[in-house]
Amino acid sequence: MNVSDAASSALISLSDVELSLGSGPARVHILKKVSLNVGAGETVALIGPSGSGKSTLLMAMAGLERIDSGRLSVGGIDLAQQDEDGLARYRGASVGIVFQSFHLIPNMTALENVAVPLELQGRRDAFVRAEQELGLVGLGHRLTHYPSALSGGEQQRVAIARALVAEPAVLFADEPTGNLDETTGKQIADLIFETVRRRGTTLVLVTHDNALAARCSRVIRIHSGIIDGAEPVRSAAE
C-alpha cells in the first residue's frame, strides 16, 4: 500500500506538519515535517523523551493546537481549515480526550461532568447516557460526587467516561496513567483498552510507559519533533 492510498483510507492523516510554539526569540520549533496515517480501529502509542513533541502532536490531532503548515485531517475533516468553533464542534462530535491531570470541572458532579459533551450537542438523553457510561467504568455508585471527593483513579474513570460518552471515532489519551499508582494505572489502562476494543474506537496514546505502549498495535517514536520510526502494524488480535 503506498502513502497516498494509506492516506485516503486513514482516519487520521498528517502530511508534512510543522508546528512552533511561543513567539519572538522564545519561539520553539516543535513538530518538523511530521507525516503519519492512523487507520480506523488502530491503537497507536506515541513515545519519546520529554519535550520531544509527542503531546503537542496529540493536541494538534485533537484540534487543541493549530499547525503552521502541512495537512492534518481527521475523519475527513481538514483541521487547518476550521475556525475555533469548527474545531470545538469537531472535538465534541468526533474525538474524546483523556488527560494526565483528568481536567474534570470541579464544581460539577461526576454525572454532570460526563453529561457535558452530550449536553453541548443538545442530546436530551445526556444524563441517562452519562449514567450508563459511568456504570460501565464502575462508578454507578458515585454519580453525585464532586471530583474533590473522588480518588485519582476514580477521577480518571470519570474522565474516560466523559471522553467516550459521545461515542467518538478517536480517543486521544495523554499519559492517562501518569498521575496514578501502579495498580490503579493498570486498571485504568485495562479499562481504556477494553473499551476501545469493544467499540472499535481508534486510540492515540501518549506515554512514557513502555509496557503501556506495548499494548498498542503500533508504537511511534518521536525525537525532537521528528518521527524516528514506527514498529510494524500488528493486528488488533496480536
Add this chain to the structure above:
Amino acid sequence: MIMLARAGRFALRELRGGLSGFFVFLALIALGVAAIAAVGSVSRAMTEGLAREGAVILGGDIAVTLVQRQATPEERTFLEGEGAVSEIASLRGMARRTDGSDQALVEIKAVDGAYPLTGALDVAPAGASLDPAKPLQALADPELLTRLGLSVGDPLDLGAARLIIAGTIASEPDKLATGLGFGPRLLITRAALDTAQSLQPGSLVQWSYRVRLGGSADPLAVSARATERFPEAGWQVRTRDDASPGLRRNIDQFTQYLTLVGLAALIVGGVGVANAVGAFIDLKRPVIATLRALGASSRFVVAVYFMQIMTLAAVGVVIGLAIGAAVPLLAVRLLADVLPVGAETGFYPVELAIAALFGLMTALTFALVPLGRIRDVQPAALFRDVGAGLPARIRWPYLAAAIASAALTAGLAVYFAYDRRIALMFVAAITGAFLLLRLVGWLVMRGARMAPRPRSTEWRFAIGNIHRPGALTASVVLSLGLGLTLLVAIALIDGSLRRQLTGAMPENGPSFFFLDVPSAEQARFTDFLAKEVPGGTIESVPMLRGRIVSVAGVKAADLKPAPDQAWVLQGDRGVTFSATLPRNSRLVAGEWWPADYSGEPLVSLESRVADGLDVALGDSIEVNVLGRPVTAKVANLRQVDWESLAINFVMVFSPNAFAGAPYTVLTTLAYPGGGDAAREAILMKDAGRAFPAITAVRVREALDRVSDILGQLMLAIRIASSVAVAASILVLAGALAAGHRRRLHDAVILKTLGATRRQLVAAFSLEYGLIGLATAVFGVLAGSLAAYGVVAGVMKQSFYFAAVSAVGAAVAAVVITVALGLAGTWRLLGQKAAPVLRNL
C-alpha cells in the same frame, strides 16, 4: 510572642511578591476610608471656621435680635454700656425699576454707619460704600442687577424711595447671621429705609444689635447679664462662640449622613475584601500546604496570612487617608462662594484617625472568615486537588470573631454619630440588608437547584452555574444588592422631595403670598386683587411673629421636644388670631372658641407639634409677641393639611389675645384654574406700582429656590453615594475577576469537549443576567422600602414611587452585571485551549 515574630517575618517575606492581585482590595479600602476622611475633614474645616470667625459671622462679639420692634432706650443704653453697637434692620421688600417695568423680591438690610463692626464688606467697584452724606444709595447683590437689567449707577425704587446703586456686594461678612433669604440682598442706609416707608406698624422686620465688646469682656457673661437685666425683652442673644447654631447643626447633621454613606461604601467594600482574601487564600493553597507539610501549625499559618492581609489593609488605609486629607483643599475652595465661613484647610488627625479605624475594622471584620479557611488546607493538597473551589466549612470561632468585630465597628459608628438614633437605624438597616441579601442569594441558588432541567443547553449551563458549589451568585447578589439598594433609595428620596416641591403644586393652591399688607390697607388691596384677577380666591389673615417662651410653666430652653418638632422652639414663628377654625384644618381635640369670646386668651395648636412638645388641652403657653409676653391656654388641637400651601399657622390665638396690637396682613391669591407665569408677572408689576410697600412672593419662585437648595444637598449626597455605588461596582468586578480563574478552567474544558463560543457566551450571559435580575428585583424592593422609611417615617413627607428611576437603576444593574461578567469572559473565549490545559 516568638511565634508572632516568626509569623511576621514569613508574612513580610511573602509580601515581597508585590501587591498584584490586590488592586480591588486596596481600592475598596482606600475608597471607603477616603470618603469618611474627606467628609470628616471638610466638616471639621467648616466648623472650625465657624468657631474661629464667630465674631465676623455674627457681626460682633454678641448679637441681640428683636422681632418687629426696635430696642427701647434703656435696652440700647445697656448695650452701649458693654461696647460699640451697630443696629441693623432686616426685612423683605420689592425693588422696582424706576419705569415700573419689572421688580423683584429683595432681602433688605438697613445698616447704620458702624456697620460692619467686624470683618469687611467686599464690594465692587472697590471703594464703593454707603456714604452717610448721600443716604439714598444702595449696594446690591449682582443677581438683583441681572434680574432687573440694571447697572451700577442706575436708579432703583424701593417703596417710596428712589435709590442709586452705588456698587455690588461681592461678599458680606455677616451673611450667615442675617440668614439666607428668598431674594437677593439689598444693602441700604437707615435713612433710605425711612424714606422708603417700608416700616409699618406690625411689619415683619427683625432688628439686630451687634456689640463689639471692649477689652477682655466675656461674651457669655454679657449675654447672661442681658437676659437677667431684661427678662421680658423677648430678645434672642447669641455670642461669637456659637455664631450660627443652625448652620452648625446642619453641618453636623449633614456630616453624619455623609459619613454614614461613606461607611456604607466601606461596608460594601468589605464584601470585596472578603472575596479578595478568599481568592488570595485559594491562590496560596500550595504555599499553605507546603508550610503545613514542613511542620507549621495551622495557627502559625493563619497568623502569617492575617499579618499580610492587615498590612495590605493598612496600605489601603494610608492611600485613603492621603486622598481624604487632600479633598478639603478642593472642597473648601468650591464651598467658599456658598459659605463665607473662611474655612481654612488643615490637617485633622482625629477625623483621619476615625476614618483609619473604620477602614481597619472593616478589613478585619471581612477578612476573618476567609482567613479561617486556611485551616481547611491540608498538606495532602500538594498531592491531590483536594477541596479546591468548594465552599469552605464555616469555622465558628472565626465567624464569632467576625461578628464581634462587626458589632464593635457598628458601636463605633453609633458612638461617633451626631444623632445616635439615626446611626442605630443605619446599623440596623445595613445588618438587615446583609442578612436579606444572604437570604436572597441562598434563595436564588436554591431556586436554580430546584428548577426543572430546561431543554436548552445554554439555559441548563446557566442555571447549573448559578447553584453549583463555588458559584458567583452569593457574592454578586451581596455586592450588587447593597449598592443598588442604596442607589434606588437615594433616587426615590430625591424624587419624592422634588415632586413635593415642584411637581405637586396643589390644585387651586395659591400663586402669591403678599406680605406686610398694612391692616388699614387690607380692604383696598383685596379690592385691587379682586379686580385684577376676577374669580380668584383671596384669603387674608393677620400675622405677627412670636417666640415660645414657656410651655406649661417649663422654659423653652428646658423643654425636651421630639427631634422632628424641635424647630417650633427655634427662633420666632408666625402667629395669627382667628374667630373661626381656619380652612384646611380639622379639629381633633377640644372645641373652637365662640366668635365673640372674651375670656382668658386661648390658643389652638397643630396636633403633631402638640404631641412633639407633649402639650395637653388646658396647658398654658407663653409667647413673646412684639416684646410683650402673652400667655394663653391650649383650647384645642388641629390637624393641618400643610401640603395645600394655604395659609396655616402652628399657633392660632383667640382674637382677644392681641387686641389693639399693631399687625400686618398676610394675603394669598389663587387663580381660578391655576396661575401661569405670564399673568403672574403682569399682576406682580401692577401690584408693585399700586402698593409699593407690599411684598409679593411668587410661590413658584419660592419653591424653585427651595428646590435649588435641595438640589445642592442632593448633589452632595449623590457624590457621597456614588462612592458607595463605585465600591459596589468594584466589588462586583472583583468578585467576577476572582471567579475568572475557575471560569477559564471551565471554559477551556468545555471548549475541549466541543462547546462553541456562542454557546459559552449565551450561557454566561444568561447566568449573569439571571443573577443580576434577581438582585435588581431585591434592590428595587429594599431600596423602595428604605426610601419609604426615610421619607414617610423620618421626614414625615408623602412618598412618591418614581418608577422610572427605580426601574432604570434595576436595568442598569442587570446591564452592568452582564457587561462586567462578559468583559472578563470574552477574553477567556479567545483563549487557546492547549496552553491553558498544559498549565492546569
